[in-house]
Amino acid sequence: xxxxxxxxxxxxxxxxxxxxxxxxxxxxxxxxxxxxxxxxxxxxxxxxxxxxxxxxxxxxxxxxxxxxxxxxxxxxxx
Numbered sequence: 367x368x369x370x371x372x373x374x375x376x377x378x379x380x381x382x383x384x385x386x387x388x389x390x391x392x393x394x395x396x397x398x399x400x401x402x403x404x405x406x407x408x409x410x411x412x413x414x415x416x417x418x419x420x421x422x423x424x425x426x427x428x429x430x431x432x433x434x435x436x437x438x439x440x441x442x443x444x
Contacts, residue, residue, distance in 0.1 A: 368390060371383075371386070371387070371390070371405070373386075378413065379413075383417055384417065384420075384421075387417060387418075387421055388421070390403070391403065391421060391422075391437065391439075394437075394439045394441075395439045395440060395441075397439075397441060398441055399441050400439050400441040401438065401439055401440075401441035402436055402437060402438050402439055402441075403423070403436070403437045403439060404426070404434060404435070404436055405418055405423060405434070405435045405436075405437075406429075406432045406433065406434045406435070407432060407433060407435075408431060408432055409431060409432065409433055415433070418435045418437075419435075421437070422437050423435035423436060423437045424436060424437075
């Protein structure tokens with residue numbers, strides 16, 4: 367489980383978030399029992415929205431303060 371995915375403000379916009387997310391997705395896709403990834407962020411964080419959408423995540427749930435995105439992976443479906 368990855369609990370937090372944060373990039374320091376001084377490092378944003380340099381591709382580190384994209385590179386890290388690609389590694390997380392690759393690891394999840396190769397794990398036989400991981401069937402999805404969930405990512406939530408505070409509403410208004412457009413950079414995170416673009417990063418997730420660019421990598422195939424889709425809106426799953428809208429909460430009061432957060433948006434929850436989901437990416438299906440090829441693991442076992444329960």
